[in-house]
Amino acid sequence: MVAPAHAERVRHVVEPAVVAEGLVLEDVTVRKAGSRSVVEVVLDITEDDEGGLDLDRVAQATRAVSDALDAADVIVGEYTLDVMSPGVDRALTERRHFTHAVGHLVTVALSDGGSLAGRLTEVDRSDDAIVVVPVTPGLKGRKPVVGEPVRVPLSDVRHAHVEVDLSGIGPVDDDDSAGHDAAAGKES
Structure with a gap:
């Protein structure tokens, strides 16, 4: 591993290029791989970005980051x-992470030692809280049990992550019917 100070210098150089592309610089690591260095740059979208981080945006950001690194010669x-x-398995640590996970199943570890699993239905910016509708899987082919929404201040979240949903239902869409919304844990 290359010294952390080196990664910070790289971060300082590439962050303006990433921001100019309308993205967020999530992480930078620099490590040795034989005689060369490997620079890993993790990008994310901003909280209000309704698009995704598709291959075209990553390619465009890669060119900008490469140009910045070459110009600075760090x-x-x-x-x-x-x-x-960041990938689907990344930890949800900031409000923007939760904002982009709305509609997905999440597991939240609380600072009081408890935990909460269910569908993330809302991120309230006014008081920095999330709303999770608890979902307990049904046993032996029965429907899952959907609980009442739970409001959790982000300050009470120790860590959280998105659960891979293999049920075939996927994220809840606003276009779903009211009956399906209730079954999926989303309020109408």
């Missing part, structure tokens, strides 16, 4: 640049 010798999105 990496000595040859390097490989890997620009990527």
Whole structure:
């Protein structure tokens, strides 16, 4: 692993290029791989970005990051640049992470030691809280049990992550019928 100070210098150089592309710089790591360095840059979308981080946006950001690194010459010798999105298994640590996870199943570890699993239905910006509708899987082919919505201040969240939903239902859409919304844990 290359010194953390080196990664900070790289972050300082690439962050303006990432921001100019309308994205957020999530993380930067620099490590050695034989005689060359590997620079890993993790990008995300802003909280209000309704688009996604598709391949075209990643490619465009990669060019901008590469140009910034080449212009500043902060990496000595040859390097490989890997620009990527955080992935589905990333921890939800900021409000924008939760905002983009609305409609998905989440598991939330609370600072009091408790936990909450269910469908994330809302992120309230006015008081920095999330709303999760608890969903307990049904046993032996029965329907899941949907509880009452639980409001959790983000300050009470120790850590959280999106659960991979293999039920085939996927995220809840606003276009779903009221009956399906209630079954999926979304308020009409």
